[in-house]
Amino acid sequence: MKDNISINIKIDNSGQMPLYLQIARQLSVLIKKGDIKPGEKLPPIRKLARNLGVNPITVVNAYKTLEEEGYVYSRIGSGTFAVNHYGYGKSGDIQKFSLPLLEETDHSEFSLMDQGQIQIKPGTINFASATPSPELFPVNEFKEVLNEVLERDKGFAFSYQESQGFYPLRESIANFVELYNINTTPEEIQIISGAQQGIDIISKVLINPGDYIFIESPSYTGAISAFNSRGARLVEIPIKPDGIDLDFLENSLNKQRPKFIYLMPCFQNPTGYLYSETTRKGILDLAERYNFLIIEDDHLSDLNFSNKRVLPLKSSDRNHRVVYIKSFSKIFMPGLRLAFLISPVQIFNDILTAKHSSDISTSGLLQRAFDLYLRKGIFPAHIETTRRIYKQRYDTMLSSLKKFLPGDISMNPPSGGLNFWLRLPEGYISNNLYIECLKKDILFVPGSFFFPSQKPSPYFRLSFAAVNNREILQGVEVLSRVIRVFLKEYAGIKAPSPTYIPFL
């Protein structure tokens, strides 16, 4: 017998539109019209698939699309339900799966694993997101500077801004980076719409199809995808707790010459590793001898929890080898979409051209407001507050992990940043653990996401950016229990990792 909902869905097999989208569209209309009531359960996947005469995976894709669009949510073992209200992303709303993971390219394929639909709902402990929570943002201060700028500059705040960036902001930033022992001028600074754009622009300037690009292994997926988009050939250089493996690197350099190497020397993502002085000297020396550029992505150097000073690699860049990309997403507000790049002069004009053809310029209003914020001199205090809050979370996380985690899980605790990088014993794959944890409302990022091949990995990343102390304590305890059971149940299953269903 047909259910009420499938009666209302018409399938067009002409190939004009993918089947899953046809289904998702029509379901979203039913939800919007109220034919499917808020909270109402949608038909089970197999049943709807049978009634519509389509493959179950098509329905999975349709439900997944609806979930991404905020129309439905799902509970393992219970099914898929229309949300109560959708759209505004206020706390209390259903959080979309993609939201906390935005900074990684895309994790949505995981939600299709094992026919599993996943639940991201209030109550889930989110160790996946390395994005700070909105309650840490200095909203009132920023509101003030926004209004001051609008009073001061009026329509000019909404004119085109120079592609290189608002000159006074570049001045403020040149002053600001003295904190990092970086000596620069406004002329060397390029304002960008977030660090991802910096990576994209560098890729446009430096990568031609077939060029070799070296990356740390594991590395940031957003960078990997930008490099791939330009047709780069990626060479992975393993990273160790004191930084990139220099011997491996030099061997690779003797085989291939990269256009550049992409590094996160301060609390690397995902490992949290900090480059030692020796590694820093080594990499700068190799860059000189083998003539390549270093792209330094710095989004975490400010979150240093040790007593030793941590500086970007750029501060030691005597030979103009380092392109420095600085993001404020972790220490200020990710939604501002504002970052900057300091580049050696030899490629500066190309960077400016690439910026122009990417989006002409970054919002002048936000540049002017951030300039004023910097000029008020309150940013260092905000960074210190942020650092202290994260330091607390870090301490809680570290002590909980030490207390609860089974002894056969290994880690090298970082001395800063927002991530712990853990490793399952030989033969276990974190993708499987991920699924088990989801059932207990614990979310983390499996290691496979940080490798270009997405190869199954025993590693996984726990972030403490979006969880409070209570959640950390509770989450680590539950996680540790799940792991103990997992290690028993999956013993000997050197299982083929779940099949990936590419979705996005």
Next chain:
Amino acid sequence: MKDNISINIKIDNSGQMPLYLQIARQLSVLIKKGDIKPGEKLPPIRKLARNLGVNPITVVNAYKTLEEEGYVYSRIGSGTFAVNHYGYGKSGDIQKFSLPLLEETDHSEFSLMDQGQIQIKPGTINFASATPSPELFPVNEFKEVLNEVLERDKGFAFSYQESQGFYPLRESIANFVELYNINTTPEEIQIISGAQQGIDIISKVLINPGDYIFIESPSYTGAISAFNSRGARLVEIPIKPDGIDLDFLENSLNKQRPKFIYLMPCFQNPTGYLYSETTRKGILDLAERYNFLIIEDDHLSDLNFSNKRVLPLKSSDRNHRVVYIKSFSKIFMPGLRLAFLISPVQIFNDILTAKHSSDISTSGLLQRAFDLYLRKGIFPAHIETTRRIYKQRYDTMLSSLKKFLPGDISMNPPSGGLNFWLRLPEGYISNNLYIECLKKDILFVPGSFFFPSQKPSPYFRLSFAAVNNREILQGVEVLSRVIRVFLKEYAGIKAPSPTYIPFL
């Protein structure tokens, strides 16, 4: 004898930094320190070059850099002077040459033509800029919605936004485009950081090196540069007053198959031409028969000064062939860096991925504010006000051109938009006229900029976006006088066009 300034400049010939940048840097320091006083004249180009032992073009480049950075301005026949104050871009400040021209990729090479340095100073009549003037922006209304959003959403306004864009804004836009007879849903809409980003994203999705891309000839330089950056092979299809030349297009289609054709059917840039119904039907039909996509860039359809309704091509797109990119830069505020794209489903997921790897997402604060602005329902009234103001300028421009312009200058007056496209008699080149006009403080864009080859052209573009009625009257009169003299003096000079010195 050495002048005081050159004594203070040290030239390093090691090749670490281009000479012109060394000079510009040191001069900027002297200006900032006050060693060169505000308003003080800088040494003449040849003199400084001789004293420093460099080529005069190096000094020209240095001065040009300083001018772009807002440190100096220059007056033809008088020299180069330190500005009185720099940076904030308020009215009364020296306007940088690059500013009014931002929407075209780069015109700065012109300032180096003929050793000429150009003057952009208050008093110049700017027919070059197609960017609306800040006094037309609804700053107060936008300030209100910004504050409302910050009250309502607090920190969430600064969180990462979904890559596809804030869902409620996509809803608002789906409603808004009903005005254009476009029938869509929030699911088909991608929010982008300005139309240029839309063009860049489409290029990432669709262009592989060596692919053929068809463009109107002439066309928008920002698009040309984005296509070139992906290694496209551009095929130019001439445009006529009723739209692209369909016969020429079909001939070209029989030789090469393009990934897409990039069109501006409503008041094309730079020509102002409006596609007729016949051309629209023809192009949609060819897209179907030859299986290619159409990228429609619509930034001017709202500025229709005739009584006939003007709709985007997308409104007739029955077969999902048109990717529609809509910019608000001309009818709202260019500095907002907010636009949207409506795409056929077959490439939607790729667009989303490309958006993510470009800049993750567009500023959530600005998206939320613009959503609220749209929901207040005041946008159509603002568009109408803007349209009326430009209609006045258009009328003034048209009557002035008819009154003053020598009869041998030909034009097809547009029925909307912001540009007039004029043509010198056979054998004359607008680059030369450009230089003559600069001497009289009249600025326009020579036609060569709108062709991929930058070939010398008899055409030139006059925009009335950034000039008031008084300036139009005065500007057209002066321009016409310059043209009369120019036509005599350059008669018979089928001159080789001035050499281009690539700068950016």
